[in-house]
Amino acid sequence: NAGVTQTPKFQVLKTGQSMTLQCAQDMNHNSMYWYRQDPGMGLRLIYYSASEGTTDKGEVPNGYNVSRLNKREFSLRLESAAPSQTSVYFCASSGGGLPQFFGPGTRLTVL
């Protein structure tokens, strides 16, 4: 089992560019999540998908969109990247609400 996988691992964008972060899990979990981690602030929830076909906003959704493509995959899109979106992005999944298992993270820099 690979668990939760994320691509890419690193990305550098220019302001205004768009990109999609990919996430997949092989644990047959219903729920998937996207977080961002900024220095000194812990993790903050961007969006989550409680089950296939549903998505909801988290704490910091502005500037992002998500797609739950199927039960395995949950993508995060930045339509027009801004320097404030420089961060480490984590995808996570969980079954039955307990607990969340995380991917390795994507380090994104927006110039």
Place this chain on the structure above:
Amino acid sequence: AQKITQTQPGMFVQEKEAVTLDCTYDTSDPSYGLFWYKQPSSGEMIFLIYQGSYDQQNATEGRYSLNFQKARKSANLVISASQLGDSAMYFCAMRRGTGGFKTIFGAGTRLFVKA
């Protein structure tokens, strides 16, 4: 509003000694879950331990135990017999309700284990 507070930005502990990492939380929900995660320098988030608000006993997982004091709204992580590999960031987190999806994280505590 829900809130997680970790007041110790950094902690030092001697190898083989026990250490307690503090976590206090604020919620008005009667049902909630508390988690601890470890983030080593490599960056991945590793689940350590979980405590449900209705659990009667404190959770334990190997060398990790959660000192849950509901009335004080604290959920401290105790690591016994510290090892050099325990050096990492530790995050306390809270999920609202049974099956709730929104999880909030504290700012973390960096633990340094000295040889």
